[in-house]
Amino acid sequence: xxxxxxxxxxxxxxxxxxxxxxxxxxxxxxxxxxxxxxxxxxxxxxxxxxxxxxxxxxxxxxxxxxxxxxxxxxxxxxxxxxxxxxxxxxxxxxxxxxxxxxxxxxxxxxxxxxxxxxxxxxxxxxxxxxxxxxxxxxxxxxxxxxxxxxxxxxxxxxxxxxxxxxxxxxxxxxxxxxxxxxxxxxxxxxxxxxxxxxxxxxxxxxxxxxxxxxxxxxxxxxxxxxxxxxxxxxxxxxxxxxxxxxxxxxxxxxxxxxxxxxxxxxxxxxxxxxxxxxxxxxxxxxxxxxxxxxxxxxxxxxxxxxxxxxxxxxxxxxxxxxxxxxxxxxxxxxxxxxxxxxxxxxxxxxxxxxxxxxxxxxxxxxxxxxxxxxxxxxxxxxxxxxxxxxxxxxxxxxxxxxxxxxxxxxxxxxxxxxxxxxxx
Amino acid sequence: xxxxxxxxxxxxxxxxxxxxxxxxxxxxxxxxxxxxxxxxxxxxxxxxxxxxxxxxxxxxxxxxxxxxxxxxxxxxxxxxxxxxxxxxxxxxxxxxxxxxxxxxxxxxxxxxxxxxxxxxxxxxxxxxxxxxxxxxxxxxxxxxxxxxxxxxxxxxxxxxxxxxxxxxxxxxxxxxxxxxxxxxxxxxxxxxxxxxxxxxxxxxxxxxxxxxxxxxxxxxxxxxxxxxxxxxxxxxxxxxxxxxxxxxxxxxxxxxxxxxxxxxxxxxxxxxxxxxxxxxxxxxxxxxxxxxxxxxxxxxxxxxxxxxxxxxxxxxxxxxxxxxxxxxxxxxxxxxxxxxxxxxxxxxxxxxxxxxxxxxxxxxxxxxxxxxxxxxxxxxxxxxxxxxxxxxxxxxxxxxxxxxxxx
Numbered sequence: 001x002x003x004x005x006x007x008x009x010x011x012x013x014x015x016x017x018x019x020x021x022x023x024x025x026x027x028x029x030x031x032x033x034x035x036x037x038x039x040x041x042x043x044x045x046x047x048x049x050x051x052x053x054x055x056x057x058x059x060x061x062x063x064x065x066x067x068x069x070x071x072x073x074x075x076x077x078x079x080x081x082x083x084x085x086x087x088x089x090x091x092x093x094x095x096x097x098x099x100x101x102x103x104x105x106x107x108x109x110x111x112x113x114x115x116x117x118x119x120x121x122x123x124x125x126x127x128x129x130x131x132x133x134x135x136x137x138x139x140x141x142x143x144x145x146x147x148x149x150x151x152x153x154x155x156x157x158x159x160x161x162x163x164x165x166x167x168x169x170x171x172x173x174x175x176x177x178x179x180x181x182x183x184x185x186x187x188x189x190x191x192x193x194x195x196x197x198x199x200x201x202x203x204x205x206x207x208x209x210x211x212x213x214x215x216x217x218x219x220x221x222x223x224x225x226x227x228x229x230x231x232x233x234x235x236x237x238x239x240x241x242x243x244x245x246x247x248x249x250x251x252x253x254x255x256x257x258x259x260x261x262x263x264x265x266x267x268x269x270x271x272x273x274x275x276x277x278x279x280x281x282x283x284x285x286x287x288x289x290x291x292x293x294x295x296x297x298x299x300x301x302x303x304x305x306x307x308x309x310x311x312x313x314x315x316x317x318x319x320x321x322x323x324x325x326x327x328x329x330x331x332x333x334x335x336x337x338x339x340x341x342x343x344x345x346x347x348x349x350x351x352x353x354x355x356x357x358x359x360x361x362x363x364x365x366x367x368x369x370x371x372x373x374x375x376x377x378x379x380x381x382x383x384x385x386x387x388x389x390x391x392x393x394x395x396x397x398x399x400x401x402x403x404x405x406x407x408x409x410x411x412x413x414x415x416x417x418x419x420x421x422x423x424x
Numbered sequence: 425x426x427x428x429x430x431x432x433x434x435x436x437x438x439x440x441x442x443x444x445x446x447x448x449x450x451x452x453x454x455x456x457x458x459x460x461x462x463x464x465x466x467x468x469x470x471x472x473x474x475x476x477x478x479x480x481x482x483x484x485x486x487x488x489x490x491x492x493x494x495x496x497x498x499x500x501x502x503x504x505x506x507x508x509x510x511x512x513x514x515x516x517x518x519x520x521x522x523x524x525x526x527x528x529x530x531x532x533x534x535x536x537x538x539x540x541x542x543x544x545x546x547x548x549x550x551x552x553x554x555x556x557x558x559x560x561x562x563x564x565x566x567x568x569x570x571x572x573x574x575x576x577x578x579x580x581x582x583x584x585x586x587x588x589x590x591x592x593x594x595x596x597x598x599x600x601x602x603x604x605x606x607x608x609x610x611x612x613x614x615x616x617x618x619x620x621x622x623x624x625x626x627x628x629x630x631x632x633x634x635x636x637x638x639x640x641x642x643x644x645x646x647x648x649x650x651x652x653x654x655x656x657x658x659x660x661x662x663x664x665x666x667x668x669x670x671x672x673x674x675x676x677x678x679x680x681x682x683x684x685x686x687x688x689x690x691x692x693x694x695x696x697x698x699x700x701x702x703x704x705x706x707x708x709x710x711x712x713x714x715x716x717x718x719x720x721x722x723x724x725x726x727x728x729x730x731x732x733x734x735x736x737x738x739x740x741x742x743x744x745x746x747x748x749x750x751x752x753x754x755x756x757x758x759x760x761x762x763x764x765x766x767x768x769x770x771x772x773x774x775x776x777x778x779x780x781x782x783x784x785x786x787x788x789x790x791x792x793x794x795x796x797x798x799x800x801x802x803x804x805x806x807x808x809x810x811x812x813x814x815x816x817x818x819x820x821x822x823x824x825x826x827x828x829x830x831x
Contacts, residue, residue, distance in 0.1 A: 034546075034547050037545075037547050037549065037550050038547055038548070038549035038550070039549075040549075041547070041549030041550045041552065041553040042549045044553060045549075045552070045553060045556065246451070247451055247454065247455050247458075248455070249455040249458055249459050250455065250458060253458075253462060259812075259813070259816075260809065262812070263808060263809040263811075263812035263813060264769070264805045264808045264809055264812075265769040265770065265772040265783075265808055266769075267772045267773065267775070267783065268772070268783075268787065268801060268804055268805050268808065271787060271791075271797070271801050272801060275791075275797040275801070276797050276798060276801060278476070279472070279473050279476045279477065279480075279797070279798060280469050280472055280473055280476075281472055282472055283472070283475060283476055283479060356563075360564075360565035360566070361565070363565040363567040363568060364567060364773070366567070366776075367567075367773075367775060367776055374565075374567055374568060374571060377571070378571075381575070388579060390572065390575040390576055390579050390580075391572075394568060394571065394572040394575070397568060398564045398568055398572070401563065401564050401565055401568065402559075402560070402563045402564050405562075405563035405564070406559060406563045409562070409563065
């Protein structure tokens, strides 16, 4: 028995897959077909970027029409004509909203963005969530303007309500609730009647009023998208609770509504907004087309949100309901304190995706004649100075949509990872 | 009103407050109240609607469907002229909706499948390219794609006129058979001398399918008995190809190529720019979503399955085809079908480029000509609703079937 002490020769160290050289080596090791595929893919991406750059770098910013652009470019093809963006960018952003008041929508949406960010944060503090309500109250005033007094009353009332929630809390929940309802009622009454009580010199104090039909461009898209998502959240939660309720009537009504809305295209709902909504309401009712559109888009979004919340409700373990029942909580307490906080947390990514979808779907309002970015694009392309422009306008709109939707989808994916509490 | 609906078998004296405080009655009380409120609300809407319609002088009636439509539809799969009724116009539009929906679903599925698989490719370049595609198409509204593609097709493609003359600036592609113009794409059409060609073709397809099925099951039996697979793919493909070619040859095909006559191309099949733009936009946009579904489905398959397949010596393509995809399909199909549904609903954007689908005919021109907003929109909605309900029934059936097979 001879025991060999010979060691087998050591294997070569594994190739580094890091760094450019390592990656190339790893690629080469995968075989020629992979290499060719990689080369083709990267070449395609490089070609795309080169084409875009070549098109975009074009000294036509000051041109006043497509003909002038052609003059500047002197026969070079495949170049952008930026004059149209220079001339119309503010229109694409805010439509026919007075240019001098540009700061108002800008401020409103910056504040709203901060508020939404604060609200959707996973570990937002309660105070942050409460402060985040302020921009939502402020935005309508900033956008529409008009005498300031009613808004001051409403805003003050909202702040008082917050303080009341903090300090004034008795043991009788019903009485508390009644007091708050009465308070809100009084505030609304005061807001509606305050202008009559004021001297004429003070009456019209405030921002310059802007009419809804002057709204347009991305301002309109954001306004419709944001209001729809805001109002559809509570409605969607209610529908989801209805659909999972034990009461058959509620279940049937909620299911019917959800399936009806999800079964028809948004455009048919917008037709209802543009032609039919007035027929359903008492004779003589006539209100703003933007409000009508917001109502229909809200109904549309709420059905989709309801389905997401329903999925999240199903994902909350049954033991939670049973635990709540064993603590003696009633249905509403169980939902409000135990089930919904967990379900809503799970459904945040889905809600963000719905928001992206609704934001993209707001472009459909151009079909019923509202001047969203696409409606304006049609207008601009119909202008004799800019007939023949395609990429510049649509590219500009697409870029803005892309930035917002992509950011939101990345954010929702990040949230999904943050919320993952499973063992992995 | 609530008294009637509550059972009165309670032995104790019944108090009205029990209706709300007693859990035996509360559900029923609440539902009765809710039911009455809902009925009142719906009744209020209906009453408003009827009185408004009467004031406008057009009470609810569908008789306009029998009237002469008086407008032309440029793409028709069923015979239709301006002399036909509004109902026929709506049907023509419906056929157009179905055409673009089927074309879009097919193209989007094929494209989405490839892109979804490419996103998971070990090849970083390919995966990145696929991701760029998905992100670009998913994050920009469909309507924008549609308008952009339509504008590009009409603005940048050559007019039919450019194909004329000794030295034309544009030429037909695919050996002079396909003309891509700004008025649409013209492709050759095939007609057959045999009058019953369609039926014969259907019969042949059915026969060949049955034959292929029989052969497959025989091959499977052989494989489970001996462990050796029988290579059937090529023979079956060859049989299909040969018999179809034989049938076509026997039936005497006449191919008519598009030809420039007058101001436009004649003969052949004319795919209008609106159809091409809608088709492309729907397919490219939905493909991005389908790619994500495919990717999610494939990722959902346990990694051990792939490793086991590799241990059995299956190659990459085989692993995908025989092991991963069949399991991934269970995850993929439900959202895939709901995307088909979305595509069908999205095809209503046709109205933005003037494609005459159901929205363009019934809820577009017919609505404007007759002023029957309520009736046309109701009819249009019920069509989409019917499609979506039938598809969700199919989906429920499929889910139930798949669920049974689960361990």
